[in-house]
Amino acid sequence: xxxxxxxxxxxxxxxxxxxxxxxLKSPQxxxxxxxxxDASTGQSLDTLCVARxxxxxxxxxxxxxxxxxxxxxxxVQFLRSDEIRLLMEQYGLNQVAVIAGDEDEGSDAGCSCDCxxxxx
Numbered sequence: 001x002x003x004x005x006x007x008x009x010x011x012x013x014x015x016x017x018x019x020x021x022x023x024l025k026s027p028q029x030x031x032x033x034x035x036x037x038d039a040s041t042g043q044s045l046d047t048l049c050v051a052r053x054x055x056x057x058x059x060x061x062x063x064x065x066x067x068x069x070x071x072x073x074x075x076v077q078f079l080r081s082d083e084i085r086l087l088m089e090q091y092g093l094n095q096v097a098v099i100a101g102d103e104d105e106g107s108d109a110g111c112s113c114d115c116x117x118x119x120x
Contacts, residue, residue, distance in 0.1 A: 002049065002098055002100070003098045003100070004037055004095055004096070005096045005097075005098065006095060007085075007088055007093070007094050007096060010095075010098075011081055014081050016080065016082075017080075018079060019050035019052060019084060020051045020052070020053065020057040020077070020078055021033070021050055021057070021076070021079050021087070022058070022061030022064075022076050023075045023076070024064065024071045024073070025072045025075070026070050026072065027072060031091070032048055032087055033057075033060065033061050034049065034091065035047050045091075045093065046092075046095055047094075047095040047097045048088050048091070048095070048097070049096075049097045050096055050099065051099035051101050052101065054078070057076045058076050060099055061074045
């Protein structure tokens with residue numbers, strides 16, 4: 001189950017941290033993986049999904065792609081918090097869902113290229 005955070009709370013807590021963000025490609029455009037935070041009160045996408053684990057984000061984005069008609073490709077990007085903030089502003093999202101996974105995967109200790117991307 002993802003942990004939901006208000007955007008201001010998320011950015012205050014994360015500082016300059018980096019997270020994995022999933023993207024899906026329709027026939028016309030790429031868009032970030034987003035969800036409705038509370039289906040009982042809202043009907044529009046308001047929450048960006050992020051993860052500390054590349055593998056966890058890949059699993060989630062592929063799972064959605066398999067169920068959504070018209071998705072041609074998926075991609076996972078490693079983004080800084082300022083890039084995440086801009087993405088949220090661009091798409092009008094106001095919450096962040098942090099997907100649980102292998103929390104150490106994105107740390108420098110597990111990264112063979114020392115950038116923190118989780119490739120190791």
